Amino acid sequence: MTSDYKDDATCIQAALDNSKSGDTITIREGDYYITKRISQKDKSLNIIGEGKVTLHLKTAEGNNNIRFAGSKITTQSLSANAQKGSSKVILSDASQVRQNDLIKIWKNVQWCPLDYPNQMTGEIYAVQSVNGNVVTLNQPLLRDYKLSETVQAEIYRPIEMHIKNIGIQNVNAAGVYEGIKLSYCKDSSVTDSWFKDNGQASLRIDTCFNVDVKNNEIYNSIHEGNGYGISVADAAAFVNIENNHIENCRHAIMSGTGDFKALNRDIVISNNILIGANIASSHVIDAHPMTIDYTIIKNKIYPETKFVAFYDGTLQSIFSENEVYGGHGAVARRCNLNDGVHVIKGNHIETEGYLYAGTGNGIGDTLVIMNNNQNNGQQWYGVGLNSESFRNIVISKNHFGDLSGRGVDLTFHIDDINLEISDNTFENIRREGIYLDGNSYTNGNVKIQNNNLINVYPSSPGSEIKIKNIQNAFVSGNQILEEDSSVMAIDEITATETVETEVATTKNQTIVNNTTNIVIDNRLREASPDVVYQDKKYIDIGGNLGVGRYRGLLLFDLSEYINAENISSSTLSLYWYYPDGRERPGDTIVEIYRPAASWSPGNVTWNSRDAGVLWTQPGGDWFDMKNVSQGDAPYATITLNGSDIPDNRYYELNVTDLVREYVSGEYENTGFLIKARTENADYVAFYSSEIEEENKRPILNIEENTVA
Missing domain, CATH: 2.60.120 (Jelly Rolls)
Structure with missing residues (x-):
């Protein structure tokens, strides 16, 4: 294809319409002006740009993405209960289901009723084989599905799309404009492309399975309320977002939903440069509470003031080996989801705010914060949990430096919390290094061991480590180091004990x-x-x-x-x-x-x-x-x-x-x-x-x- 056709949109649409599944469409170098929407269904294609290819989208607001999609085949119910760990489901009628189809299964059970009461519970799988009405999945089920829970299954016939070296230039970075949308795709990729001024979303990945998004540049998606660099939604699974540069988007990467049926899962975000925007709610990575798990690793993230690097609404998350510069904090919880497991490990944090803020009200299972280096929290604390709860908390081998607030600030809101705060360094802290309030709940094992507190200035002398309303805390091996490098060992602290120092005075006052x-x-x-x-x-x-x-x-x-x-x-x-x-x-x-x-x-x-x-x-x-x-x-x-x-x-x-x-x-x-x-x-x-x-x-x- 070349750009000398009288109507570029018609030319491109004709090439798509006349192709057959498996074809490669090469777009020659040039500027193409798209004045009508382009879409293609049910064909697996390779679309490759040769040289610098720019598609200038000039269509009406709200209807201007370039869409590639498979098809929804049927909706069925289960004819028998399906058990967690099993790879088989029995449908009421599987006659239209084929190998390599996608199957979205969900049940009428609320996932996060306090946040999104209409979000149901389920996920998407690939079909490995079909025998009668028995469908074998690519992996074991993540949960039970009982007939009493009104289980439904949608079957999709996916396409395989590979888009490479294509530029998408839209008309309004703040308007209702989109770039490329993939729906019902499998084993697909978007690579080496660039997107600019797609106000609502640059790249949408909806109900897709196993998609790579690599080596792209995305700029300026700042529509209020949306504004996504990459949107992963509607039960997308196994999405790998790697080595991209995403800048000035309300959310560089967002996990959400439009149909509220099933959950996004297995999303990996690695080795990207992510630079935030400065409009309302511009958290750089935003995972809504319809996401099972996220892995965010080895990224460089630059939030704007007031916003955080990762606004975490997932059930399971790993935030590891990232560098965060600027903004209000690194990780903040955003929902009331229960039983989650979250690991924050090996990150370098230089923000004006916190390393972790438990701002939700859920009761999680496990929180692990280890081997992080946080500096320059001029407006906030290191780790704070004053509303959210976890049954098991480990805060270990971190360095917290130059904070205006407390190093660790925890208040219990449930019984039987197990807590370990060990081998951390707290340096230049303007409040307590460790503040712990059991809040009259019955705690589990609480250990505060082998922490070094250097130049910590609590509001009350001797309360560098302050413990209230905790039963049988084990506190040992902690050291307080003053500016002159003198060391004060704290071998045992209770809720009422303090360490006192004496200052010699004379009668001369200034x-x-x-x-x-x-x-x-x-x-x-x-x-x-x-x-x-x-x-x-x-x-x-x-x-x-x-x-x-x-x-x-x-x-x-x-x-x-x-x-x-x-x-x-x-x-x-x-x-x-x-x-x-x-x-x-x-x-x-x-x-x-x-x-x-x-x-x-x-x-x-x-x-x-x-x-x-x-x-x-x-x-x-x-x-x-x-x-x-x-x-x-x-x-x-x-x-x-x-x-x-x-x-x-x-x-x-x-x-x-x-x-x-x-x-x-x-x-x-x-x-x-x-x-x-x-x-x-x-x-x-x-x-x-x-x-x-x-x-x-x-x-x-x-x-x-x-x-x-």
């Missing part, structure tokens, strides 16, 4: 002025109650007529302060800049309160303080200075007169009492909730920590009386 850097700030916007606002250059508060209310959250790192009595004053300075040059109908009374609970910077909204965790009151829960919930006695207040206009300078609030309460340990440091008193036509805005000019960012100035 006042030390410290400027504390902000850790994070977020906007809360009533009109967008479920949107996270973490990277705006302003914090706005008050009421805006016709729009709604606004509030803000700020969090400063106070871990370097250990004695509240030494704090003589604490001043929060906010730079007022808006509304520029205009008066307001009334005064704005700015108020500071104590947030009632910790909040997740990457998930906090007007409605929720974390993913799946609602505020009790929309707009945030707080305590006032009298410890009254949603009270009206602020810790600090200033009044901006309605007749005043922003004069581009700092305004100060005295937050000494609240900072002292945090430093003393009376309350957990949950930051500052900032709001306007009336929230009625009193809207103002201050610069946030995202503003480029450092001299306009929020400042917390703390004066200490120190002993010389």
Whole structure:
């Protein structure tokens, strides 16, 4: 084929229509302009580009992919129960089933009812042979199928497609446009090709079996709500995604569904370069909770700020030997699936956030985190499980360095958890190295052994390892190393014991002025109650007529302060800049309160303080200075007169009492909730920590009386 045909789309479609199964279609070098949809069914073909081949898709939005598909042959039921481990199923009628067909089997049993109640349980297999109504599969069944569970089976006659060295250029990176779609394909491949500006998806792999996707380049799929570099869906199995470069896609790789019948499985993602996008929910790899297993190995992954490398909704996953640079974290759980097994091993992590966050609410079987190297978690912790649970947890031989939060932060939510935290190094940690709260549950075996804690600065001296509400924990061989390399051995710790150190003092005192850097700030916007606002250059508060209310959250790192009595004053300075040059109908009374609970910077909204965790009151829960919930006695207040206009300078609030309460340990440091008193036509805005000019960012100035 050449590109001198009057209608390129008609030319290509004619070549497909006149081919026979097994043919090779070679497309000569050139630019081809596709003005109508191209599709082909029921032919196994090789499509190869010679030189630089670019197909420019110019068709209407929503109907413009190039589709290759096999066929659905029949839908049948089982005539007998099928047992896990058996390779045979007996259909009610297998007369239309052939060797090498695909068979999708599912039962009317919800897979993840709390997340997707319409997702059923099942998977796809290849047909090895047929004898009467007995169908032999390529491998043993992964689960039982009982007639009482309303089992169904769809049979597909797959094609074998091989696409090589083809370029797909679409018209809108944010629109409803797609590149290539493969459906009902087996033993197929897409290699050495490139895709650009396919807004909804560059490559779709639906109900396919044994597909290689190798050596491709994919750019710019950023349609909101979709935006997939590679989409694996509808019970696809044995998909190998290797050595690709995928950049600026909402999800570089996504596992999901459109039919909710059966589960994706056996997906391997290896040796790719994956660079994230910066639109809503742009986690680089996203596996929805209709996926049995993922293996992600030896990739270089670059999430954008606020997003993670792997948003894991699988039943089983391995995240191993990857390099993660930037973003909010490496791995976060995203669902309420039970009985899962997850391994995070041998990764190098340099993000602003965490190595692992258990943000779901499921009860998994096993979590193994081993041999990882995490640095530069400036805004978060190393490993955190404060909502999700596992029956067996191993955290071993990791290095956690330069974290603003805790190294390991675990709270139990079920009985009989077995936990091992051993042979880890915690270095330059601004909170506890290990924080463990049994939460009054009955634990299993808990071992904390042979960990090294170097320059760990907990909120309370001596609590580098803090254990609460745990029965019979075995704690031994842990060492605390100070900056001068002196070593403190911790051979035994209980929930009430602490290690104390003495400091020699004299009567000479010095006042030390410290400027504390902000850790994070977020906007809360009533009109967008479920949107996270973490990277705006302003914090706005008050009421805006016709729009709604606004509030803000700020969090400063106070871990370097250990004695509240030494704090003589604490001043929060906010730079007022808006509304520029205009008066307001009334005064704005700015108020500071104590947030009632910790909040997740990457998930906090007007409605929720974390993913799946609602505020009790929309707009945030707080305590006032009298410890009254949603009270009206602020810790600090200033009044901006309605007749005043922003004069581009700092305004100060005295937050000494609240900072002292945090430093003393009376309350957990949950930051500052900032709001306007009336929230009625009193809207103002201050610069946030995202503003480029450092001299306009929020400042917390703390004066200490120190002993010389």
